Amino acid sequence: MDKTSFKRILKFGWKNMGRNKEATLASIFVIFLAVSLVSVLFLSQGITDHLVNEVKEKIGISAYFKSETSENEINNVKNKIKESFPEAKIIYISAADALEKFKESHEGEPIYEKALDQVGGNPFRGSLDISSEEEESYEEMVAVLEANFSNYIYKVDYLNRKEIIDQVFNISRNINIIGISLSILLIGLAVLISFNTIRMVIFSQKEEINTMHLVGSPKIFMNGPFIVQGVLYGIFSLVVTNMILIPFIYYISPILQANLAGFDLWVYLGQQLIWYLGLQLLVGVGLGVAATWLAVRHYLRN
């Protein structure tokens, strides 16, 4: 296709869109709904992931070290674990820190202060708090700790927590499955509605397509302008979606942050902007182009 033909196809598509205002608005509206839905599901996935990770971080195992183990030795164990399990989050809590934490959390409770006095000195041990996003890592970590560092380790608190770890991971898996299924269902519905609306719009221009055919128009001049229309529908719906959604996210972000374990939706949007816009472009333009192309192809074939 030469440059002149390409420019003419763009011109026909643009003019056709402007001259069928009602059909254009209907098409942009349905694609806008689909793009908005996908965007909201994308952001919801971010919120869900954050909340699930927050819970996952709260669980985990603790390895308590024998009193005589030095801080260097504990750090050495920490480094070795980190080498084998790079995804794991490991926090070293010294005996002094543990005591301080205990005192802080039981401040103003004489019974605990008395108990500490009676025991005398620092009854706490240095420990490593280990959390991982991968459920199966826990058992492997315990095995590594027990096999290689049993000289230093007093106790690994795993069996007590195994049940809760399993439950949290099960819930997380179920949330993902439900989320993905719901997203597929809703996106499927949105796609179907958009497809049918655009097909109806093209149907109203069936006579036009037939006339182009009768005057010997090459195929590219028959379906090209409609595909251009599809692209423009997608771009316009993307713009409309973001004109509504972005200020809304900006407004709602501090409220969510206060109520959703510190999740900053605005920052998340900034971090995921390329994916967010890419997904919108894929859904908006993809839907517009696919629906118009399939509808026009149907009429050209008949």
Added chain:
Amino acid sequence: MIKFKNLYKTFDDHNTGLKDINLEIKKGQFLTIIGPSGAGKSTLLNIIIGEKDYDQGSLLFEGQEIKEMNNQEMARLRREVGVVHQDYKLLKNKTVKENVAYVLEVIGVDEERINSDTQKALRLVGLEDRTNYYPDQLSGGEKQRLAIARALIHQPKVIFADEPSGNLDPQNTRNIIQILNKIHDLGTTIVVFTHDKDVIKQTPGRIIVIRDGRIVQDDHKDFVF
């Protein structure tokens, strides 16, 4: 230019098709094909422009069998002929000027020539003051004239006019036939399909009468239905 040889067309619903059509349309002719409704005139036109297939026989356009043309060749044929349809078949979303220019735009003609040829064609049919109107804003006669302007803009070898008087009053019909005569004088082959006896009083040249799918008279102006 166009040659029918023993051409047959039948329809599944037993509607009149075409029976043993033998006809040659020569370059530069003004041919009027007349017959009552249902005689097979539209079928004949639709077969020539590849809208309908034929069952037997042969139809050659400039030596090439129409049945054997692929989609691209058929599109090219449609660009080499001009058709004025009974129901005009105008592009409703395009203005008068754009409807006429469209045929040139899709074959890659440059803007300058498109503008000058479009103006000439619209002047020839008397629509130069309606360039920015949409088809729905035109009267029946104006729509017919627009359809003619579109049919002639690319200087086709032949123009087919299907029932050019179909929706028009006698005055408008006379105007349309005058325009077709003018185009014929410029060297274009014209084929008019009509059921209107008044039309043939105004058309020059050869006349063919078609009835029940058969050619019953050829080159005979003095006929009775």
